[in-house]
Amino acid sequence: xxxxxxxxxxxxxTTDQLFGRLDTLxxxxxRSLDSGGGPEATASIDTLExxxxxxxxxxxxxxxTNRLIDAARGHVDGRDLLASVKGELCRLLxxxxxxxxxxxxxxxxxxxxxxxxxxxTTVGRLARLAIQEGQRPVICAAxxxxxxxxxxxxxxxxxxxxxxxSARAGADPAAVVFDAITCGKARQCDIVLVDTAGRLxxxxxLMGELDKIRRVAGRAIxxxxxxxxxxxxxxVGQNGLHQxxxxxxxxxxxxxxxxxxxxxxxxxxVAAITADLGLPIRYIGVGxxxxxxxxFSATDYVDALFRSSW
Amino acid sequence: xxxSLTERLKSVFDSVRRETRLTPESVELALREIRMALxxxxxxxxxxxxxxxxxxxxxxxxxxxxxxxxxxxxxxxxRDELRGLLGxxxxxxxxxxxxxxxxxxxxxxxxxxxxTTVKLARWLQGQGRHPLVVSxxxxxxxxxxxxxxxxxxxxxxVHDPDTRSDVVGRAESAVTxxxSTGFDVVLVDTAGRLxxxxxLMDELERLKxxxxxxxxxxxxxxxxxQDAIRSAGxxxxxxxxxxxxxxxxxxxxxGGxxxxxxxxxxxxxxxxxxxxxxxxxxxxxxxxxxxxxLGMGDVLSLVEKAEQVVSRDEASRLERKLRGNDFxxxxxxxxxxxxxxxxxxxxxxxxxxxxxxxxxxLPDNFDPRAVIQTLAIIDSMTKGERLQYKLINxxxxxxxxxxxxxxxxxxxxxxxxxxxxxxxxxxxxxxSGQKKKRRARGHMRHGLGFPMG
Numbered sequence: 185x186x187x188x189x190x191x192x193x194x195x196x197x198t199t200d201q202l203f204g205r206l207d208t209l210x211x212x213x214x215r216s217l218d219s220g221g222g223p224e225a226t227a228s229i230d231t232l233e234x235x236x237x238x239x240x241x242x243x244x245x246x247x248x249t250n251r252l253i254d255a256a257r258g259h260v261d262g263r264d265l266l267a268s269v270k271g272e273l274c275r276l277l278x279x280x281x282x283x284x285x286x287x288x289x290x291x292x293x294x295x296x297x298x299x300x301x302x303x304x305t306t307v308g309r310l311a312r313l314a315i316q317e318g319q320r321p322v323i324c325a326a327x328x329x330x331x332x333x334x335x336x337x338x339x340x341x342x343x344x345x346x347x348x349x350s351a352r353a354g355a356d357p358a359a360v361v362f363d364a365i366t367c368g369k370a371r372q373c374d375i376v377l378v379d380t381a382g383r384l385x386x387x388x389x390l391m392g393e394l395d396k397i398r399r400v401a402g403r404a405i406x407x408x409x410x411x412x413x414x415x416x417x418x419x420v421g422q423n424g425l426h427q428x429x430x431x432x433x434x435x436x437x438x439x440x441x442x443x444x445x446x447x448x449x450x451x452x453x454v455a456a457i458t459a460d461l462g463l464p465i466r467y468i469g470v471g472x473x474x475x476x477x478x479x480f481s482a483t484d485y486v487d488a489l490f491r492s493s494w
Numbered sequence: 495x496x497x498s499l500t501e502r503l504k505s506v507f508d509s510v511r512r513e514t515r516l517t518p519e520s521v522e523l524a525l526r527e528i529r530m531a532l533x534x535x536x537x538x539x540x541x542x543x544x545x546x547x548x549x550x551x552x553x554x555x556x557x558x559x560x561x562x563x564x565x566x567x568x569x570x571x572x573r574d575e576l577r578g579l580l581g582x583x584x585x586x587x588x589x590x591x592x593x594x595x596x597x598x599x600x601x602x603x604x605x606x607x608x609x610t611t612v613k614l615a616r617w618l619q620g621q622g623r624h625p626l627v628v629s630x631x632x633x634x635x636x637x638x639x640x641x642x643x644x645x646x647x648x649x650x651x652v653h654d655p656d657t658r659s660d661v662v663g664r665a666e667s668a669v670t671x672x673x674s675t676g677f678d679v680v681l682v683d684t685a686g687r688l689x690x691x692x693x694l695m696d697e698l699e700r701l702k703x704x705x706x707x708x709x710x711x712x713x714x715x716x717x718x719x720q721d722a723i724r725s726a727g728x729x730x731x732x733x734x735x736x737x738x739x740x741x742x743x744x745x746x747x748x749g750g751x752x753x754x755x756x757x758x759x760x761x762x763x764x765x766x767x768x769x770x771x772x773x774x775x776x777x778x779x780x781x782x783x784x785x786x787x788l789g790m791g792d793v794l795s796l797v798e799k800a801e802q803v804v805s806r807d808e809a810s811r812l813e814r815k816l817r818g819n820d821f822x823x824x825x826x827x828x829x830x831x832x833x834x835x836x837x838x839x840x841x842x843x844x845x846x847x848x849x850x851x852x853x854x855x856l857p858d859n860f861d862p863r864a865v866i867q868t869l870a871i872i873d874s875m876t877k878g879e880r881l882q883y884k885l886i887n888x889x890x891x892x893x894x895x896x897x898x899x900x901x902x903x904x905x906x907x908x909x910x911x912x913x914x915x916x917x918x919x920x921x922x923x924x925x926s927g928q929k930k931k932r933r934a935r936g937h938m939r940h941g942l943g944f945p946m947g
């Protein structure tokens with residue numbers, strides 16, 4: 185199954201709900217134009233209101249929605265309206281890949297986020313992706329707080345056959361990270377994937393703990409962590425923007441992983457996040473299988489979203 | 495937790511209050527603001543539209559616009575309607591007729607079911623009940639271990655039979671065990687699942703039927719967006735949810751999902767989870783929440799919270815101290831510890847009427863880290879110093895600063911605040927009646943802010 189197919193399969197429900205309606209909307213619009221209502225100078229207020237409703241229900245938020253609607257304003261034809269929404273979404277979500285200078289060895293990737301977004305599962309899947317690319321990953325269980333988080337990750341590590349570094353519950357997570365990087369260096373691994381404990385972005389002391397992990401990682405290998413991924417649950421609402429902002433401030437997030445896109449939630453808040461904070465979406469999770477984590481591509485994503493429409 | 499929504503609504507009402515006469519136009523303007531505030535709080539689009547329509551219908555009636563206090567009436571209408579959204583509900587988990595009472599906890603992945611199961615068991619223990627918990631999450635790696643560890647840590651009995659793959663079998667054996675050993679509630683933790691996953695929803699139906707479960711609590715993340723009503727609605731349609739538990743309310747989520755789910759799905763909110771500790775689960779009271787959202791404070795919750803942590807003896811002892819002339823640094827420390835036990839200060843402030851505003855004006859004064867610093871300084875004093883602050887000379891101050899990892903300036907500031915507090919307390923002790931109350935309020939302002947400077 186091709187990447188786009190898998191993406192589309194995972195997003196089908198999202199597509200049906202979100203853009204199926206947009207499709208109906210635009211075709212209704214076209215019908216009314218065809219039936220000789222006479223072309224108007226701008227899309228009617230009704231159409232724009234319906235569009236606003238659809239985008240807000242997709243959790244894009246009021247600001248991002250208004251931006252898209254402003255872009256859509258002035259278009260008469262249904263196809264143009266959709267094309268401009270699509271183009272604007274694409275423009276919002278697209279980003280240039282990060283400049284790849286000299287590749288650090290091992291590269292350290294920190295996975296952070298609030299409780300219950302799917303960090304541990306994401307780490308297992310990132311390891312799987314790395315192995316598929318011919319890399320040797322080390323999985324680091326730095327969630328020493330949540331009961332049985334280490335065991336959960338150990339199972340994933342065994343599944344994908346990756347190196348695994350952990351410590352007893354309650355240990356200092358920064359120390360585990362240091363050990364994992366040391367282990368990665370000694371065994372000449374390519375990438376160290378660090379699972380951290382879930383923390384609400386409002387908990388100052390726990391955000392401080394992340395800072396310590398970063399400092400210690402930087403001491404173990406220069407420039408670490410080379411990447412910090414914020415895991416967001418697609419069901420999250422406007423609070424996702426707060427989360428991204430706080431994690432960006434305190435732990436230098438470099439990218440987003442959007443999980444649980446296989447439900448009916450749309451994760452539209454990422455549009456607001458990329459618009460406001462310029463954070464790229466790196467991966468999306470579209471199912472419960474180990475290989476249901478896909479690298480994010482704005483064109484594929486938006487294409488897959490609109491495929492059923494046109 | 496509903497801070498931002500409250501602020502938005504307040505600024506709307508403030509501008510409405512300034513109007514001496516309301517016109518349909520000014521009502522419309524206010525309604526637009528309210529709509530934005532609700533949408534930004536993740537209240538469902540349809541709920542917002544219906545809400546605004548209802549408020550508009552009632553607000554533009556002649557009787558309201560031409561009444562002597564039109565703004566007050568509009569505010570009352572908004573409060574009524576908000577209250578209406580949250581539905582009837584007393585919060586908590588009523589005692590059922592079955593022995594054992596079987597409670598299923600359901601929800602999407604990552605909502606917080608396992609943590610909530612243990613918190614709920616603790617709450618039930620506090621009600622004098624005897625809960626037994628069992629995990630039926632055979633899918634997520636180590637989910638069963640997670641429940642065992644969490645429950646074990648707080649002294650909740652967990653049942654973990656050898657059948658590691660039979661979902662219904664695990665739960666049934668727990669019910670059997672409960673029946674034979676006298677546990678009166680069985681809490682069944684289930685695997686997280688998507689509401690559109692037919693196979694797994696079937697599994698829940700089987701579980702419900704074979705256990706004769708009387709209570710089905712849907713666990714929802716307070717940060718959920720517009721999708722909240724779709725998932726909760728589907729769980730309710732398939733299984734008949736009896737209550738909702740909102741988790742992660744200690745973040746800055748505006749909790750619009752609470753309003754949407756309660757009103758659209760029509761299921762009352764039973765509990766809210768507000769922290770990582772096993773005690774951080776509270777029954778939900780719609781009236782109190784609405785007052786809180788509209789910035790009217792929630793004195794009842796505050797009183798209950800205080801009663802939980804301050805024993806009556808302790809309180810009367812403290813009061814004698816406060817009235818007398820012998821308030822010492824040790825007492826100040828005890829007081830601070832009590833305040834700390836009440837929970838994070840900023841959350842406490844939300845509960846006091848009018849304090850929400852004050853706190854937003856003085857954000858630094860409510861820095862919880864300052865409390866910890868003050869405690870560290872007092873902890874670095876000798877017993878004698880704590881009882882007789884006048885002992886503390888220059889070299890002692892240096893020692894205390896070193897010991898607590900602070901500076902001499904910090905120690906000086908604390909001592910100054912302490913002396914000021916003593917002076918204030920003396921005047922409170924001497925005063926009486928109205929005067930006392932007024933001073934006490936002044937003290938509260940300085941008092942809650944005292945260690946921070």
